[in-house]
Amino acid sequence: MLEDRIRRPSLLDRIVTPKEAASLIQDGMIIGMSGFTRAGDAKAVPVAMAERARTDPFKITLLTGASLGHDIDRMLTEAHVLARRMPFQTDPTLRAAINRGEVMFVDQHLSETVEHLRSNQLGPIDYAIIEAAAIRLDGGIIPSTSIGNSASFAILAKKLIIEINLSQTLDLEGLHDIYIPTKRPTREAIPVVGCDTRAGMPYIPVDPEKIAAIVITQEQDSFSTVEPADAETSAIAGHLIRFFEEEVRLGRLDLTLNPLQAGIGTIANSVLSGLADGPFHHLRMYSEVLQDSTFDLFDAGKLSFASGSSITLSSACAARVYADFRRYKDRLVLRPQEISNHPEVIRRLGVIGINTALEVDIYGNINSTHVNGTHMMNGIGGSGDFARNAYLSIFVTKSLAKGGRISSVVPMVPHVDHTEHDVDIIVTENGLADLRELAPRERAERIIEHCAHPDYREALRSYFERASARGGHTPHLLEEAFSWHLNSRDRGDMRQSKLAAAAE
Numbered sequence: 001m002l003e004d005r006i007r008r009p010s011l012l013d014r015i016v017t018p019k020e021a022a023s024l025i026q027d028g029m030i031i032g033m034s035g036f037t038r039a040g041d042a043k044a045v046p047v048a049m050a051e052r053a054r055t056d057p058f059k060i061t062l063l064t065g066a067s068l069g070h071d072i073d074r075m076l077t078e079a080h081v082l083a084r085r086m087p088f089q090t091d092p093t094l095r096a097a098i099n100r101g102e103v104m105f106v107d108q109h110l111s112e113t114v115e116h117l118r119s120n121q122l123g124p125i126d127y128a129i130i131e132a133a134a135i136r137l138d139g140g141i142i143p144s145t146s147i148g149n150s151a152s153f154a155i156l157a158k159k160l161i162i163e164i165n166l167s168q169t170l171d172l173e174g175l176h177d178i179y180i181p182t183k184r185p186t187r188e189a190i191p192v193v194g195c196d197t198r199a200g201m202p203y204i205p206v207d208p209e210k211i212a213a214i215v216i217t218q219e220q221d222s223f224s225t226v227e228p229a230d231a232e233t234s235a236i237a238g239h240l241i242r243f244f245e246e247e248v249r250l251g252r253l254d255l256t257l258n259p260l261q262a263g264i265g266t267i268a269n270s271v272l273s274g275l276a277d278g279p280f281h282h283l284r285m286y287s288e289v290l291q292d293s294t295f296d297l298f299d300a301g302k303l304s305f306a307s308g309s310s311i312t313l314s315s316a317c318a319a320r321v322y323a324d325f326r327r328y329k330d331r332l333v334l335r336p337q338e339i340s341n342h343p344e345v346i347r348r349l350g351v352i353g354i355n356t357a358l359e360v361d362i363y364g365n366i367n368s369t370h371v372n373g374t375h376m377m378n379g380i381g382g383s384g385d386f387a388r389n390a391y392l393s394i395f396v397t398k399s400l401a402k403g404g405r406i407s408s409v410v411p412m413v414p415h416v417d418h419t420e421h422d423v424d425i426i427v428t429e430n431g432l433a434d435l436r437e438l439a440p441r442e443r444a445e446r447i448i449e450h451c452a453h454p455d456y457r458e459a460l461r462s463y464f465e466r467a468s469a470r471g472g473h474t475p476h477l478l479e480e481a482f483s484w485h486l487n488s489r490d491r492g493d494m495r496q497s498k499l500a501a502a503a504e
Helices: 009-014 018-022 045-053 072-078 092-099 113-118 150-156 231-249 266-277 292-299 315-322 343-349 383-389 440-450 454-470 483-491 497-503
Strands: 030-033 060-063 082-086 127-135 141-143 159-165 211-217 260-262 283-286 303-308 332-334 352-356 359-361 392-396 425-428 431-434
Touching (some): 030 150, 072 082, 082 092, 141 150, 231 431, 292 303, 343 383, 352 383, 383 392
Parallel strands (some): 392 425
16 A cells, blocks of 8 residues: 555655656756666656657756666667766666767766765755655655665755655665764764664655655566676685685684675676685675675575675575565665765775776786776776775686687786775686785786786786886886787787687
8 A cells, every 4th residue: 555655644645657757857957866786776757757858858967876777777878868977887878878978977986976965066966866665754765675875865955756666575664774974074983883783764864845756666676687606706706715714724814704895796796605615604794785695695594794785686586585585684784885885984894895807907906997998888886995995805807708819817907997006816717816915026926827817828927027127116018018908909809919810
């Protein structure tokens, strides 16, 4: 019954169609929209916005938590609604428009967007479009499967459009912990002292008079596209398990490890799931996205508690989890992303951060975002928040791409998202390079020997040896540093001519 979902009777009169709600959005507005990694995103009003734009053109600046599901970014791009987009995206159509320069994409650390809003460096937000499981009697919003930036969007926006999603279980109520930092420069310390700390309220407090429209939906979240572990990701997980076991033996960690974070995607998800096969127990997570691996570890009896900003699951895992959600609920909390990704909290808790690299160079610089240094893939997301502040900053990647034509270990990355100063461990299926307390030349030797694929190892050794002969603290051959990427651009193959010819 709608009264269970909209508990303030006066708000029932504000129920409108998606088309009516979309008509409130005007050209040039800044719109904050719920959604974090395809979970808890607004599902009806954005579609109506795209349909309207085909006959009544308008453009907006769109802010979200992270990526959206249901092809929303694609539809808004094709309808030419997006003038500016931040802070993260994963849609191929939007990506192409960004790389053509048609949409201005601002690639931000996920912890920073609402800080810019709060300090008036960005905004103000005209409308926030937020998915909710329910609205309380006092007007407070009970979010659905993500918080992301929704809390601050709702609080700071001039007006609100709420999508009440009937497919989202009311068991979500009580899952969330909405804590909003106080103003700088007299900000109080964030009182999150453990993964299971609850510092705020289980709903987003808003003035109900700001709610301009309510739309009823019942479409499920988009499911994740995480693929099962393969030989390479299983090997990466095996290397990490052995590394953690050695850290325990040396007394640097115990078998509960430190709180774990893992970025989105198949590799990071497979690595976390692989921990179920290790000797570890009573693990905790302080992460952004709670993926299938979170619930695999719960079901294996390995995980005690998980803190995140969204829950994004495959269809099979979602069916299992939401059929018996109460079994997990008291071991979960969802927070605003400025808290889940807050640098001070990450450093204080000693988080072990596991994120995915697009490519790594021989000194440990990481490119997470740009193909050949120019073409955006998705965005830096939260990896920078964790890499710079983690107790252990770990990056994982397969050593080859495109059937072996591309090496993920290169002489110099053409775009740097994470400098060598912020990278402790690099892992590929070939091995693990522990870079802690190593000088650049030592790092290069370890990365080449342990992480590079054998097909490229000889060429990397040759490059490093010739660069070292010229001298320098971080030796490079500037005339050759990007030759591998030039080969990739011009021939679609990074291999040296003789290797490529032999393969053909």
